[in-house]
Amino acid sequence: MWKGRFAQETAAAVSAFTQSLDLDWRLASSDIEGSRGHVAMLAQVGLLGADEACRIDGALAEIDGEIASGLLKPKEELEDVHMNVEARLIEKLGPLGAKLHMGRSRNDQVATTMRLFLRGEYGRLSLELKGLLTALLDRAEADRLVVITGYTHLQQAQPVSLGHYWMAHFEAFRRDVTRLEAARAAIDESPLGAGALAGSTLPLDRAFSARELGFSRPTRNSLDSVAQRDYLLDYHHFATVFALHASRLAEDLILYASQEFGWLLLPDAYCTGSSMMPQKKNPDVLELIRGKTGQVAGHLVDLVISLKGLPSTYNRDLQEDKRGLWASIATVESVLSLLPDLLNHIAVDEERAARAFEDGLLLATDVAEHLVERGVPFREAHEKTGRLVRRCLEEKRALNSFSLEEWRSLLPEAGEDLPERLNAVDAVRLRRTFGGTAFDRVAEAIGEGRRFLSEGWPL
Incomplete structure (x- = not known):
C-alpha cells in the first residue's frame, strides 16, 4: 500500500x-x-x-x-x-x-490504537488491584489484635499489631492505584488526525473523533502526538513500583515463614516440595514474584534507552515499544491473580510469635518513654535504659522481670505503673499517635480503607 x-x-x-x-x-x-x-x-x-x-x-x-x-x-x-x-x-x-x-497515517493510528487498548487493560488492572487491597484489609481486620515483632535492619525492634503490618502493605499498593490513575489520565487524549507528523490539509474534526472514541480531548501538537511515548513510561513506572512493593511483601512472607522466624504459615497450595528432601516446603510462588521484579523494571529501562537516542518525530524503533509492554502487563496480571488468594489462606502461629517478647528487650523504648513522661530528658532516658539492657544481656534476664523495688533501685524516676505496662499488648495499645500501631488506630485505618474501596473506585 x-x-x-x-x-x-x-x-x-x-x-x-x-x-x-x-x-x-x-x-x-x-x-x-x-x-x-x-x-x-x-x-x-x-x-x-x-x-x-x-x-x-x-x-x-x-x-x-x-x-x-x-x-x-x-x-x-x-x-x-x-x-x-x-x-x-x-x-x-x-x-x-x-x-x-x-486524513490519517499509521503514526497517529497506532498511537490512538494503543491508547484504546490500554484503556481496557487499565480497567482490568484496576479491578485486580482492588482485589488485592480487599484481601489486605480482610487480613488486617482478622489479625488486628495479633501482636508480632516489628523489624528495622531485620533486627527485632518493637511490638506491632499484625493488622498494622498488613495495612502498611495496603498503603503501598494504594499508592500504586494512584500511579495507575496517572497512567490512565495520560492516555485520555486522541492523537487521531495528527497524521504522519504535521496534521492534514483535509477538514478533519479532531475534537469530534476524540469524543466519538471516548477521549476527553485531542492531543495539542501533531509532532508530539506521533513521537511521544510518555504514556507508556507512565505505565512502566506504575508497574515497576508495584513489582517492587510485591517483591517486598513476598520477601517478608518468605522470611516470616522460615523455621528461624516460624510464626507465619504459608498455604500448601502455594508452595512446592523438593525432589530430594521430603521435609521441604518451598515458597516458590513468592520467590518467583520476587524474581520477576527485575524483569518488570528491565522493561522500563528498555523503553527509556530506546527513547533516549531518538530524534523527532516518529521512528521505526517505536515499533518495539510493545514487546516489553506486553511482557510487563502479563507479569503484573499474573502476580495480581495469585497474591489475594495466597494472602487469604495464610495462617499465623500466635504462640510462636509471642516468643519474641519473652526477654522483654523489645519493650526498651517503652521504658525510655516512661522516663520521659516522668520528666527525664530523652537522651538521658535512652542512656539509662541502654545500660539496663546491657545488664539484662549480661545476666541473661528479661527486661520485664524486675519487681517494683528493683525498678526503683535501678531507675529511681520510674513510676509504680511501669512493671505492669511492660508487656507487648500494652506496648501496642499505647502507641496511639496518628498512623501508629495501636489497635484502635488500626481499626480506624481499616475503616478508612474500606471507604476508599467503596466510594467511587478510581478507575
Missing part, C-alpha cells in the same frame, strides 16, 4: 525483520474501534457520504468478528495489524474501502 515510489520489491528477509504482527495483532479490535471513530468523523465533515460511512462501518464490524473467531489470519507481507485490516476492508468493499485511510 506504500510501494508507489519503489522500483524493487521488498526483500523477504526485510519483510520478516520489519513485520510487527507478532506484537500488534492483539490490537486488532482496538485498531478497528479507532477506525470506526475515524469513519464517523469523515462522515461528519462530509468527506464520506452517509451511505459510504455506513457500509465501511458495517464491514469493519464484520472484520472484527472474523478476527475474534479466528477466521481472518494476518498476512506477514502486509507488515502489521493496520495494513491487514485495511486490506481486508478493500477486499470487501473495493475502492470504497480504500477511502478509510484519508
Whole structure:
C-alpha cells in the first residue's frame, strides 16, 4: 500500500525483520474501534457520504468478528495489524474501502490504537488491584489484635499489631492505584488526525473523533502526538513500583515463614516440595514474584534507552515499544491473580510469635518513654535504659522481670505503673499517635480503607 515510489520489491528477509504482527495483532479490535471513530468523523465533515460511512462501518464490524473467531489470519507481507485490516476492508468493499485511510497515517493510528487498548487493560488492572487491597484489609481486620515483632535492619525492634503490618502493605499498593490513575489520565487524549507528523490539509474534526472514541480531548501538537511515548513510561513506572512493593511483601512472607522466624504459615497450595528432601516446603510462588521484579523494571529501562537516542518525530524503533509492554502487563496480571488468594489462606502461629517478647528487650523504648513522661530528658532516658539492657544481656534476664523495688533501685524516676505496662499488648495499645500501631488506630485505618474501596473506585 506504500510501494508507489519503489522500483524493487521488498526483500523477504526485510519483510520478516520489519513485520510487527507478532506484537500488534492483539490490537486488532482496538485498531478497528479507532477506525470506526475515524469513519464517523469523515462522515461528519462530509468527506464520506452517509451511505459510504455506513457500509465501511458495517464491514469493519464484520472484520472484527472474523478476527475474534479466528477466521481472518494476518498476512506477514502486509507488515502489521493496520495494513491487514485495511486490506481486508478493500477486499470487501473495493475502492470504497480504500477511502478509510484519508486524513490519517499509521503514526497517529497506532498511537490512538494503543491508547484504546490500554484503556481496557487499565480497567482490568484496576479491578485486580482492588482485589488485592480487599484481601489486605480482610487480613488486617482478622489479625488486628495479633501482636508480632516489628523489624528495622531485620533486627527485632518493637511490638506491632499484625493488622498494622498488613495495612502498611495496603498503603503501598494504594499508592500504586494512584500511579495507575496517572497512567490512565495520560492516555485520555486522541492523537487521531495528527497524521504522519504535521496534521492534514483535509477538514478533519479532531475534537469530534476524540469524543466519538471516548477521549476527553485531542492531543495539542501533531509532532508530539506521533513521537511521544510518555504514556507508556507512565505505565512502566506504575508497574515497576508495584513489582517492587510485591517483591517486598513476598520477601517478608518468605522470611516470616522460615523455621528461624516460624510464626507465619504459608498455604500448601502455594508452595512446592523438593525432589530430594521430603521435609521441604518451598515458597516458590513468592520467590518467583520476587524474581520477576527485575524483569518488570528491565522493561522500563528498555523503553527509556530506546527513547533516549531518538530524534523527532516518529521512528521505526517505536515499533518495539510493545514487546516489553506486553511482557510487563502479563507479569503484573499474573502476580495480581495469585497474591489475594495466597494472602487469604495464610495462617499465623500466635504462640510462636509471642516468643519474641519473652526477654522483654523489645519493650526498651517503652521504658525510655516512661522516663520521659516522668520528666527525664530523652537522651538521658535512652542512656539509662541502654545500660539496663546491657545488664539484662549480661545476666541473661528479661527486661520485664524486675519487681517494683528493683525498678526503683535501678531507675529511681520510674513510676509504680511501669512493671505492669511492660508487656507487648500494652506496648501496642499505647502507641496511639496518628498512623501508629495501636489497635484502635488500626481499626480506624481499616475503616478508612474500606471507604476508599467503596466510594467511587478510581478507575
